[in-house]
Amino acid sequence: MNLNWFKYSSPASFYPFAGKLLPWFFWPTVLLTVAGLYWGFFQTPDVLTDQKEYYRIIFIHVPAAWMSMWLYIVIAGWSLVGLIMNTRLSYMMAAATAPTGAIFTFIALWTGAFWGKTSWGTWWDWDPRMTSELILLFIYMGYMALQAAIDDKRRADKASAILALVGVFMIPLIYWSINCPDPYQCTALHQRSSIKDIESNILWAMLTMTLAFWLYSFYVIFKRVRNIILEREKHTDWVNQLPEIQSVKGGS
Amino acid sequence: MMLAMKTVVHRDLILAMRRKTEVLTTLFFFIIVISLFPLGIGSEKQMLMKIAPGVVWVAALLASMLALERLFASDYEDGTLEQMLLMPQSVFILVLGKVIAHWLLTGLPLVLIAPLVGLQYQLPDAAVSSMMLSLLVGTPVLSLIGAIGAALTLGVRGGGILLSLLILPLYIPVLIYGSGAIEASMLAGASAEPYLMLMAAFAIVAVVFAPWATGAALKIAVE
Numbered sequence: 001m002n003l004n005w006f007k008y009s010s011p012a013s014f015y016p017f018a019g020k021l022l023p024w025f026f027w028p029t030v031l032l033t034v035a036g037l038y039w040g041f042f043q044t045p046d047v048l049t050d051q052k053e054y055y056r057i058i059f060i061h062v063p064a065a066w067m068s069m070w071l072y073i074v075i076a077g078w079s080l081v082g083l084i085m086n087t088r089l090s091y092m093m094a095a096a097t098a099p100t101g102a103i104f105t106f107i108a109l110w111t112g113a114f115w116g117k118t119s120w121g122t123w124w125d126w127d128p129r130m131t132s133e134l135i136l137l138f139i140y141m142g143y144m145a146l147q148a149a150i151d152d153k154r155r156a157d158k159a160s161a162i163l164a165l166v167g168v169f170m171i172p173l174i175y176w177s178i179n180c181p182d183p184y185q186c187t188a189l190h191q192r193s194s195i196k197d198i199e200s201n202i203l204w205a206m207l208t209m210t211l212a213f214w215l216y217s218f219y220v221i222f223k224r225v226r227n228i229i230l231e232r233e234k235h236t237d238w239v240n241q242l243p244e245i246q247s248v249k250g251g252s
Numbered sequence: 253m254m255l256a257m258k259t260v261v262h263r264d265l266i267l268a269m270r271r272k273t274e275v276l277t278t279l280f281f282f283i284i285v286i287s288l289f290p291l292g293i294g295s296e297k298q299m300l301m302k303i304a305p306g307v308v309w310v311a312a313l314l315a316s317m318l319a320l321e322r323l324f325a326s327d328y329e330d331g332t333l334e335q336m337l338l339m340p341q342s343v344f345i346l347v348l349g350k351v352i353a354h355w356l357l358t359g360l361p362l363v364l365i366a367p368l369v370g371l372q373y374q375l376p377d378a379a380v381s382s383m384m385l386s387l388l389v390g391t392p393v394l395s396l397i398g399a400i401g402a403a404l405t406l407g408v409r410g411g412g413i414l415l416s417l418l419i420l421p422l423y424i425p426v427l428i429y430g431s432g433a434i435e436a437s438m439l440a441g442a443s444a445e446p447y448l449m450l451m452a453a454f455a456i457v458a459v460v461f462a463p464w465a466t467g468a469a470l471k472i473a474v475e
Contacts, residue, residue: 145414
């Protein structure tokens with residue numbers, strides 16, 4: 001069988017394909033979010049070690065933090081593909097991913113502040129993980145700002161791709177330096193997390209929410225990339241012949 | 253290859269000597285920022301010694317960042333940069349040469365002025381020497397990482413403020429270990445050496461990778 005891997009690398013063929021996929025991401029997102037939140041709020045113990053009800057913020061906080069980091073890797077991955085293969089769609093995917101990643105970073109910080117207030121008694125502490133997440137937000141902001149500042153789209157794509165790759169190289173270094181300001185010892189306020197220590201009920205609810213957030217990311221990113229495609233390809237025939245464009249033009 | 257680099261360094265130094273103000277501006281910016289902190293925070297000796305490491309490094313970060321804007325800008329505007337990229341030698345050499353010249357003009361003066369900061373903040377001699385050493389190892393890293401940002405924002409609207417948004421987060425490791433080195437030298441039983449070693453490692457990695465990324469960014473900018 002001869003698979004054509006590049007068939008969907010053209011915006012013209014990816015646009016309808018992404019459109020067809022949208023409902024397949026939308027409904028599972030809704031189902032998993034409802035199921036995960038129900039599970040998390042009503043089927044898990046009310047007290048976790050020394051923490052009361054408020055520990056349930058974990059079902060939003062941890063998945064959001066995971067997605068914020070994962071989506072940055074996704075951006076770097078698309079940037080790398082874009083620079084190597086010179087495919088426009090890869091850059092569009094990277095550009096479409098950034099806002100979602102930044103929003104998840106913000107959610108992780110915000111819910112973290114609430115959790116910190118209830119469990120540590122402070123909204124903000126310069127704990128390594130919190131600081132790294134804040135720096136990640138700055139890096140997302142820089143990425144999006146660079147993309148917005150350059151008028152020439154080709155240059156904006158490539159320049160922000162380089163920035164994303166520099167960032168993915170630097171982030172572990174930044175994380176490590178924040179974690180270990182003294183080369184001899186590393187400290188952290190967050191408890192050392194290890195998945196096997198968490199009660200399986202809580203863990204599964206958390207993983208369900210992570211999957212829900214992941215599918216949500218797919219949904220939003222595909223929707224956003226479709227808009228980017230329309231915007232950038234508006235001069236082409238195939239865009240003008242799309243029924244949704246025709247109907248708008250006919251109506252006006 | 254070495255000749256090409258030497259020529260680039262030499263040229264940039266001559267150009268800078270014709271317009272000395274730019275070099276002096278960076279240096280005075282550094283001194284002014286450092287002098288402002290005791291005015292805002294208070295000038296008790298204990299307090300000054302406590303804040304000195306962080307203040308020196310934050311001021312160094314800002315000073316080196318301000319100077320970065322000029323790194324490629326004037327060559328980009330008059331088309332020289334495009335000609336330079338056509339050189340038979342690799343872009344790596346060109347970038348490294350320009351960064352070296354830039355560091356000699358903006359990083360080295362900070363190292364040399366450090367004893368003055370020591371006087372202002374009443375630091376012990378050990379702290380002054382480790383401040384000089386940490387600036388000596390750390391400022392080249394700032395110039396190298398900053399060059400990537402300078403190349404990415406070349407000719408972009410609002411480039412200066414954008415540059416700070418891109419680059420300052422990437423400066424964090426240098427800030428942490430730079431101020432850590434000065435702090436360690438003031439504590440009994442602590443040594444600045446591991447901090448300086450780590451920064452030297454950063455410098456080596458930066459010399460290898462940063463000019464390469466900067467070169468790629470420059471090629472995109474003049475495309």
